[in-house]
Amino acid sequence: MKKLTTLILLILISSPTIAQWERSSKVGITGGYEWNVFLNPQTLERNGEFLNRSNLWDNATYQSLFMNNSFKREFANSRIRLDANISGGLYQTNMKANRYSYELGASYRTKYAKRKYFEFAPTLTRIKRDGVNEADAILRTPFSYTQLLIPIHLDFYLGNKAWLKTESGYLYKNYDRQPGQELFYHAPFTNVSISKKWEGKNLVKKLTFRTGIQLRRYTDIDGPIDEEVDDEDNSRSWNYFRNNIEYDITSADKSRSFTFGIYHVKRVDADETNSYSEISPGFRFTRKFGTLRLSGGLKYSVRNYPELTPGEGNDDEPLRYQYLRGNIKATLKMNKSTDLFLKGNLVNRVSSNTDINSIGFRGYFNSVIETGLVIKL
Numbered sequence: 427m428k429k430l431t432t433l434i435l436l437i438l439i440s441s442p443t444i445a446q447w448e449r450s451s452k453v454g455i456t457g458g459y460e461w462n463v464f465l466n467p468q469t470l471e472r473n474g475e476f477l478n479r480s481n482l483w484d485n486a487t488y489q490s491l492f493m494n495n496s497f498k499r500e501f502a503n504s505r506i507r508l509d510a511n512i513s514g515g516l517y518q519t520n521m522k523a524n525r526y527s528y529e530l531g532a533s534y535r536t537k538y539a540k541r542k543y544f545e546f547a548p549t550l551t552r553i554k555r556d557g558v559n560e561a562d563a564i565l566r567t568p569f570s571y572t573q574l575l576i577p578i579h580l581d582f583y584l585g586n587k588a589w590l591k592t593e594s595g596y597l598y599k600n601y602d603r604q605p606g607q608e609l610f611y612h613a614p615f616t617n618v619s620i621s622k623k624w625e626g627k628n629l630v631k632k633l634t635f636r637t638g639i640q641l642r643r644y645t646d647i648d649g650p651i652d653e654e655v656d657d658e659d660n661s662r663s664w665n666y667f668r669n670n671i672e673y674d675i676t677s678a679d680k681s682r683s684f685t686f687g688i689y690h691v692k693r694v695d696a697d698e699t700n701s702y703s704e705i706s707p708g709f710r711f712t713r714k715f716g717t718l719r720l721s722g723g724l725k726y727s728v729r730n731y732p733e734l735t736p737g738e739g740n741d742d743e744p745l746r747y748q749y750l751r752g753n754i755k756a757t758l759k760m761n762k763s764t765d766l767f768l769k770g771n772l773v774n775r776v777s778s779n780t781d782i783n784s785i786g787f788r789g790y791f792n793s794v795i796e797t798g799l800v801i802k803l
Contacts, residue, residue, distance in 0.1 A: 456798030486520035504536035563786025722754035
């Protein structure tokens with residue numbers, strides 16, 4: 427797999443045929459600091475010893491590089507695009523947090539009839555990083571994985587600035603584990619959105635409603651694989667249902683925009699134990715001041731597990747999470763091809779499980795601050 431993907435990257439970057447297409451490339455050089463890389467809780471008691479975040483958290487400075495390449499070719503009623511993105515991060519003070527990733531994508535979009543569009547856009551993603559997500563107490567997912575996404579889009583222009591867009595396809599995700607262990611899932615999915623735009627003299631307004639379903643079938647194998655054992659013993663079915671509504675307001679000159687949304691996710695576990703429902707209000711914004719661009723967002727989520735009661739002393743209280751997620755970014759255009767940026771983001775999870783003897787189903791805090799240069803080639 428590594429040799430194949432390296433070969434594909436070299437072909438995309440150096441092929442004379444691809445070089446004749448419209449090309450967009452950029453590289454980035456960044457540095458930053460991350461708090462609580464592996465998402466541990468702030469407190470824990472083990473064998474009578476009380477541990478705090480100085481013992482539990484892995485914090486680290488890092489430098490990273492990335493390169494994004496996009497190749498596009500337009501035809502009479504269609505378009506082909508190829509993408510090749512690679513990135514890597516070096517954590518000097520905590521080498522086990524080092525990461526690298528690549529993403530290979532392709533897209534074919536065509537107008538096959540009046541007001542009707544078709545797009546096929548597969549993507550292969552590979553992320554490599556040591557460690558396990560300590561905040562995921564159910565599956566303990568590694569940070570390293572390979573993912574294949576195969577979507578088909580059918581879009582319909584309804585007239586009067588209204589669109590109906592559909593997406594259906596297949597998602598496969600395989601997490602890295604030790605020899606003899608496996609964790610992966612298959613997930614067919616369908617998403618539908620309908621939007622309506624109103625254009626005024628000073629403002630452009632847009633209302634969008636989206637709904638979707640994803641049917642995940644996990645296979646979790648720990649230990650020697652016995653082909654005679656029914657794989658039902660190693661599988662779980664999680665079905666996701668998503669609904670959201672967004673309202674966008676953008677100035678006619680695109681110097682500022684605001685998006686307000688309500689997002690709902692419901693996961694239905696075939697065994698009911700791990701089912702949950704989550705509701706999240708949130709907003710995003712952008713604002714331009716000459717060569718300076720500010721953007722950011724904030725989302726608050728409440729997630730309830732009606733059948734899950736982890737932690738000693740919490741047997742009568744279903745698990746409940748509260749998330750606060752926020753991000754902000756300032757980008758300064760230095761010249762036609764170079765941007766300087768500073769950004770930060772945070773995730774704070776508060777859990778109803780306050781048992782300090784338990785590491786699972788606890789709250790956690792994670793934050794990153796980063797600055798760097800992005801150069802268009």
